[in-house]
Amino acid sequence: MPRKFFSKKSRLFYLVILAVSLSLEILFRTFPSFAEFYTVKVLPIVRVIYLPSKIFPFALSESLFLIFALLLLFLVGCLFALPFKRSLLVQVKLISSLLLKTVAVLVFLFSLTFSSSYHRVSIADSLSLERADVTEEELYSATEAALERLWEVSRELEYAPESMSSSGMDFKTLSKEIKNEVNNACKRYPFLIKGYVEAKPFALSEPLTYTYIAGIYTYFTGEPCVNTNYAEYTLPYTIAHEYSHQCGIGAEDEADFTAFLILHDATLPYLKYSAWAEAFSVLSSKLYEVSPDRYKSLARALPSIAINDYTISSRAFQRYTHSPANEIASTVNDAYLKANGVEEGVVSYSESVILLISFINSL
Secondary structure, three states: OHHHHOOHHHHHHHHHHHHHHHHHHHHHHHOHHHHHHHHHHHHHHHHHHHHHHHHOOOOHHHHHHHHHHHHHHHHHHHHOOOOOHHHHHHHHHHHHHHHHHHHHHHHHHHHHHOHHHHOOOOHHHHOOOOOOOOOHHHHHHHHHHHHHHHHHHHOOOOOOOOOOOOOOOOHHHHHHHHHHHHHHHHHHOOOOOOOOOOOEEOOOHHHHHHHOOOEEEEOOOOEEEEOOOOOHHHHHHHHHHHHHHHOOOOOHHHHHHHHHHHHOOOOOHHHHHHHHHHHHHHHHHHHHHHOHHHHHHHHOOOOHHHHHHHHHHHHHHHHHOOOHHHHHHHHHHHHHHHHOOOOOHHHHHHHHHHHHHHHHHHO
16 A cells, blocks of 8 residues: 555656646746736636536535545544554655645646636736826725715615614525626626636634634635625625636735626625725725825715624624734735735735725726
């Protein structure tokens, strides 16, 4: 068994897929036009491998992670139960080989199915949007416009006083409605590609909240996975954000903006409300840094549905603040983003403000 596991053919296979990964990474990072071509023309074909994920109603990636973690713990536990050094050495080799081969496969799948999304032509260029530094007036104008749209859509919704708003849909129905909007967006914007797998909820959403992770696109299964423990008004936007990654958008700031692009003019009022509530939240936070007085003037004019959602959501989330798990998750995410050419790391999330301002002010 060990000899077969460490065979020359096995080593050669993993060396080949690592060489392919490295070649693709060099091409993507050197030639953005190639990354664009690969994302739009090749990825839709390559991602056929995700079709089996559609069979599972639960997050397959979450289950695979738990199974792998349990297997690894079992193998490590066996180290302390082996009586002979020779057996111990075999066991260490087995664990090391398992880890290295898993990493090699994950790196290969990342390069094959998602890496190009980080190095393609920017959305700003695709939509001819200005992405330079914006003025306070431009920021205020966009925030005011978001407030006006928030009022318009809130009049189409029913909600109970002193309560958070609700879509009235279960996760599966909500996900399908948003998927329809994603498909419509793919028709309007050629730089977006269609995905195969619908969004799925995390079974471990409650503990995941301590990491501040609202959703993850798991590229090795093609699943947009969502933490359902957050406020309901944020769920449509989060689902759309993870769908954006599936549509070929890698950078977080661009995925954030793409979520707004998908939902801002949706058919269902609650989906529109989620988009404009998130847009106002992001823009007004930035406005507060620049001009607290102008921020307060707009915040006082918020519709009651938005006040309820912001306030209750903020209070409910306090129990998860200052979590060590968040610090770890943030550090890992920061390293991941920087490794894929996003030099600002987690700070890049706030760059969606510039895209939002440019787009909203152009409406």
